Amino acid sequence: GQQVMQIPQYQHVQEGEDFTTYCNSSTTLSNIQWYKQRPGGHPVFLIQLVKSGEVKKQKRLTFQFGEAKKNSSLHITATQTTDVGTYFCAGRGSGAGSYQLTFGKGTKLSVIP
Amino acid sequence: NAGVTQTPKFRVLKTGQSMTLLCAQDMNHEYMYWYRQDPGMGLRLIHYSVGEGTTAKGEVPDGYNVSRLKKQNFLLGLESAAPSQTSVYFCASSLVAGATEAFFGQGTRLTVV
Numbered sequence: 001g002q003q004v005m006q007i008p009q010y011q012h013v014q015e016g017e018d019f020t021t022y023c024n025s026s027t028t029l030s031n032i033q034w035y036k037q038r039p040g041g042h043p044v045f046l047i048q049l050v051k052s053g054e055v056k057k058q059k060r061l062t063f064q065f066g067e068a069k070k071n072s073s074l075h076i077t078a079t080q081t082t083d084v085g086t087y088f089c090a091g092r093g094s095g096a097g098s099y100q101l102t103f104g105k106g107t108k109l110s111v112i113p
Numbered sequence: 114n115a116g117v118t119q120t121p122k123f124r125v126l127k128t129g130q131s132m133t134l135l136c137a138q139d140m141n142h143e144y145m146y147w148y149r150q151d152p153g154m155g156l157r158l159i160h161y162s163v164g165e166g167t168t169a170k171g172e173v174p175d176g177y178n179v180s181r182l183k184k185q186n187f188l189l190g191l192e193s194a195a196p197s198q199t200s201v202y203f204c205a206s207s208l209v210a211g212a213t214e215a216f217f218g219q220g221t222r223l224t225v226v
Contacts (some may be wrong), residue, residue: 001172010151031212042203043156045214051154088155092211099163099210100171105155 006104023089136204190200
């Protein structure tokens with residue numbers, strides 16, 4: 001079945017440093033989504049990427065979808081304490097009848113003030 | 114504007130007991146999902162539904178049953194709880210399977226002793 005690998009599992013950064021998490025799928029994806037989960041909270045949708053090579057920005061967050069639609073990344077510039085949480089990627093397969101999102105295991109970000 | 118509501122929020126069960134987790138959404142979404150979240154394991158899909166009266170197995174369905182008698186509700190049942198089912202359970206819904214934002218409930222923290 002489809003597998004989505006996400007690295008690193010943990011990342012500790014000093015406030016103001018940059019942060020990147022990477023997501024790799026074993027199969028070609030139809031689209032990829034990113035979610036953020038604050039400590040004790042529930043996953044909240046950040047963005048969806050659909051096109052090969054797509055790049056989207058949300059303020060200090062930059063999301064990329066690989067040319068082969070098998071990998072993606074989330075980059076945060078100049079982290080703030082409000083960025084603390086776990087970031088998940090979730091991919092949907094490209095086969096017919098793909099109803100499921102397969103989630104990566106997440107990257108837990110800690111920001112040291 | 115409630116979104117996705119899960120009940121209960123917390124529960125402690127003894128091994129062998131049964132219980133039902135209720136998920137309700139008010140967004141008229143066709144697709145609903147039950148995930149479990151364990152430390153370091155990300156979100157794993159238990160069962161999902163593509164519409165009223167339909168259910169399907171996800172990645173980790175053993176020990177769970179589901180029902181979708183009404184479009185707005187998706188029930189997750191544990192017939193005979195085991196300590197391995199200690200987890201945080203999240204329900205989610207989406208307008209289009211895997212291709213639009215998934216809205217998550219607040220989660221149910223279940224402990225089986």
